Amino acid sequence: MNRDFLNIVAELNKAKKILVVGHIMPDGDDVSSVLSATLGLRKIGKEVLAGIDWRIPWYFQEFEEVNEILSYEKIMEANFNPDIVLILDASSPDRVGRFQEFFDNRTVLVVDHHGTNTLFGTYNWVDTKYGSTAQMVLRINTELGVEYDERLATLNLMGIATDTGFFRYSNADEIVFSDATKLVSLGGKMYLVSRLFENKRVEQFKLLSTMIENMKMELDGQIVYSYLSKEDYERNNCNEDDSGGFVGELRSIRGIELAIFLSEYEKGEVHVSFRSRDWFDCSRLAVFLGGGGHPRAAGCTLKGNLNVIVEEVIREAKNMFVSQRESRLLIK
Template identity: 30%
Template structure:
């Protein structure tokens, strides 16, 4: 599979690199690392995200070159990274007819095989790991500029190496990346120690909605459109909110309800391992990993909560 991808890289000139909507650290890091590598080979590269790069990751190389509007031109190959469901790449990409072929690189347990090449490995800690494997297999050097976004991809998707996906490969790769001269403290400071005031104000409102089940085995918090208006915060500042309910002793699954539009909610799930939340999300048309998944549900907040909680009760 990797050799096929390398063959496509060597045989073609123009590349589109994209990822899922509301990009997280792995989506951003793996995309930028691959783009840096392709540009180094002299390739014509466009990086397209359906949504802007979160300010949190603005320090990464090429972050300022990402576009939201897909240029009206042809591409030999489109790399679609970290996208479990093709629709999450956005309509500009899914409906694009000016791409020669799609290469799907992903590590989600639930996924679409939409590419002409589908390099998918759910055992990988992050999509950044798969990008590392591809570049490493070419024999080319992985230097500071590539290592920085790759390390960011791995550290964010493993929860700073706290999650169960922090396997030996993730640590081994990270060790090699750190050896290029990247500063682990500098990255951690940018990711975790430089929060805007609005995020903490929004978190305070979200935590006030904390709901815990009677048995204490699942808990949830909610962010509404009104909370955004009251704090001046935006959706990208909610990254990591879902982990707070999970940190409660006895809670096996946490749920984060985020209002996207009136009557429409993004629902994020996090599990401590007992419950496969990818299956839970799939019942609502979503997907993800065993311990981290999500979906979109229509209805009032009370209706959405009741439906999700009913499925959770059965799962637990």
């Protein structure tokens, strides 16, 4: 057994009060991991609060348990003094937002599957072998002797499904399928997970059409990019939660290797998502721009004027695309 894994399980066993924290701009894997760990630890008698320092996208309300995840303000109001902090699916301290304040003089446990993780915890179980952090939480819960019911199994399954693009991406390997099988046998329901995204507002289709209007190609159609400005969101009566799958739509275009989607979620604050199809290492580009992620899916957040950021990001993407393509040809 992995030593970091065992240390983390031992610390969780020892602790009475635990703060479970996810990352800003939470995705399905993050919400799933935080809820699965929180409900699991409560089942074995721990006092647990869960926090994410960001608004939780509305579609997660499909799962009523999501209301167990509290804002930073609510956790402060509760005057919670945890023995330890468990951080899930976050690759660097900035990704947990203001919950970093809880790190001082406490044991910090980091559980994550990002290769770009900066190992900022007291104990770090970081393994890129896993398609999702939710699978790592499944292992922790199992080791802790947590009994799964249908709800917990479904919530845990949600993270595996969402981080593998519903079992379609290159990270959907044997461990992913066997973990999903295990959760389904424990009562997990895929149709409930699918409802998260088969529940669209009409406004989201209008927003998609704006995104398509803004779309441009580079390098003979190997790179595609698009963006949405704050005004684009407002005009369509939407916010950034509503553009969740857009970068995936861009990557699905035939012949594309790299898809880039820039989202001005606040005036002057832009989140950039990178997705690649076969070989481009998005995480290298994202790290270069101050973010992180995986080889096929990565991102970063930049401040400034949207048009300027679009221009800069596309310039850097083209440069890195050409250099990665050349070194690939050399290796071949």
